[in-house]
Amino acid sequence: MNIQQFFLILRARWRVALLVLLATVAITVLASLWMARQYTASAALVLDVKSPDPVSGLVLQGMVAPGYMATQIDIINSDRVAKAVVKLLHLDEGTAVRQQWLSNTQGKGQLSDWLASLLQNKLDVKPARESNVININYTGTDPDFAAAVANAFAQAYIDVNLDLRLAPARQYAAFFSEQTQAAREKLETAQKALSSYLQSNGITSADERVDFETSKLNETSSQLTGVQGMTTDSQSKRAQAQSDTVAEVMQSPLINGMKADIARMQSRISESSVNLGSNHPQTLRAESELNSLKAQLDAETKKISASIETTYQVGKRREHELQGALATQKSRVLILNKQRDELNVLRRDIESAQRAFEMVSLRASQTNIESRATQTNISVLNSAVAPNAPSKPRLLINTIVSIFLGILLGVAVALMLELANRRVRTTDDLLELLKMPLLGSVSAASGRLPYTPTGARA
Template identity: 40%
Template sequence: MDFSRFFLIILARHKLILFTLIMTISTTLLVSLLMPKSYKSTAVMVLTQKGADPVTGLIMSPQQITGYMATQLDIIKSSRTALMVVDQLRLDQNEAVISQHKQSNSSLGMREWLAALLLNNLEIETSRDSSVIRISFKGTDPAFTSIIANAFANAYQEISVRLTAEPSQKAASYFTDHLNVLRNRLEVAQKKLTEYQHSHGIVDADSRLDIETKRLNDLASQLVVAQADRIGADSKFDGASRTSEALSITRNAVINNLKINLAQAESKFSEISQKLGKNHPSYIGAKAEVDKLRSELSRHISFTDRSALNQEVEISKALEEQKQKILTLNRSRDELQILERDVEGAHQAYNSAMQRLNQTTLEGQSTLSSVSILDVAKIPENPDSPKVLLNLVLSAFLGTLLGVGAGLLAEMIDRRVRSAEDLVDVLHAPVLGIIKRDMPKQRRLQLALPRLLR
């Protein structure tokens, strides 16, 4: 079917098409006028959670921000929020509502039935890349719709605070119980450290070890000096080698003076022996003085030798005792450091738990909400539905389609010849001519229009 034949069918069936269009528009208008009016009230909320948390200071990651809005929409549509609205407005105590619930024969309880009913008429709208949420409620009573919309906004604001505070309160309770355990552990570790210090007489192992080490070094130095004194005392200064004479240098002043006097006396005796004989009084006096000095030197050297030997033995014994004392102190210091590390670890764990307890307690007591009401829901002046003008426009379009469809269906049922081309299609014979007579203007238009279109 070409366009010319389609147009001829439309012209022929225009009454049916027009009747269908009028009936569709009339029916739509009648239904729109008879439908109960529905009002829509909207409360506008804004979320500020994309920044840092005012209590913890934490900043949400981009992945958390992406799913944050979807999570908030699910929270608003949750039954907990709806039940909070029912409790705030005390809808379950209304006699009319109780009567409707009984007539509905629902298996749900009063509160759950009301919550489901409210959620069916609730609409949530968001914009892309926006933190604004629009909470709308539809109903036949304009004042009731604004009340319910504002109630959902307030309930959502309150439940956002509860969802933040409740986990923190549970965490604070856990940290309080755990803090007692950590406190007991710290007290036990501190008690062990104190008892160990008292039993071993240790105040500070490191400083005491430094003192004892210094004392050990002093004893080692004294031992070296005592050994040098003993070696010097062993040298009798009577024909010893140069090495022995070099080692005979001692720190005893008496022995040094006696050696000097002996050297002078021997020098004087040598001069006298060369000039005088053995029986000369000067020779005898000089020899007696040399013998006396040698006797005193031997006596002092023997005494110094015994003193140096005793001193060396005493210092050696004290040195060994000091070494054992330092070794014992090292073992005590190792054990003390273990106890100190236990106390330090218990103290750090206690401080960390105390810090977390303070933070969770602050979060649990916080009433700050990341949700703010931007615009409260107002009582709507005009109904949201039915929209008569929009329905009429849609019905005109739909009526036109139905009318054209009805015309084509009627043409298929009652097929008629409306042009020369129809004769060719029906009779399969060529048209030799067309006889014209006086005919209505509309009929002449129907015959001439296909030629004009061609």
């Protein structure tokens, strides 16, 4: 079928096509007038995706992600928000609504789920182009009810969004609360361990005590060194105790005086022996005095030797005492060092527990504040109001659409009638039908000539 045949068919069957067009428009107009009027209420929400979190002060990167707006629209369309709307408007408390639910579902499922699905069917959520505004549209037969539902969806979305945002914070708050308690108990245990150790060992100030005992050890060691030097000196003098070269003997004024007296007495005896003779009473008396002086000198020398021996023995005993005291002091210092090391370990345990407690406590406080926050990044830009004019049915648009559809339907009916009762309208139809060559064609007469009896033309 070519374009010429198409237009010839339409010209031949235009009445049918026109009838179908008129019928379509009439039916559409009547249906639009018969349909119940629908009212659409719209609430606008704005999402602030750039403001920092009021608690942490950080900008959440998830808010500026490309899919953030789509996620928010899905949340508004979710069953959770719809059920929240049912609760906000108390739709599940009406007796008539319950009877209708029982009639439609025979009591299967939940009333709130059924009402939520009905609300979702008439909900239309659209984001504004190139902005962070979301429009919530709800269509219903009652304009006031439509506005109430749209506002309820906006409020329910804010509540659910806040709950979704705070749910992790609440979980973290509970977790960090338990961890804070555990950290506190660990810190208290470490403090009790340190206190018990100090009490059991009688330690008041470990560092000062160690310093004192160390100083005492050094002092004892110095004393031992001095006594050992004195003992060594006494030992060397002891070996020369019977000699006149000992310093104490050589430096003794008494001994030196006795030696001088002995020298003088010997000189007198020598003179007396020469002058008076060796057996003279004076000479004998002088020799007796000399022997007495020598005996006194030996006695005094022995006293000095005895004192050197005494000094050596005393120094040796003092050396043994200091060695014992030094060993005891070393043991005490080693014990104190070990105690100090154990104290340092206990103190480090306390410091570690203190840091862990402070860190967990800080995090617990932050999550606790976050879990109690009531601020969201969503604000109501425009609340829904009851519309004055219905949004459906749209008589003008429906009429325009029905005209377009009526034209298409009329053309389709004309073509179907033509195919059902085919007519020869052009030479092409004849050639296609008879499959024979065309010899000629007679065009249609524009008018009819008058008839005469002779058959001649006027």
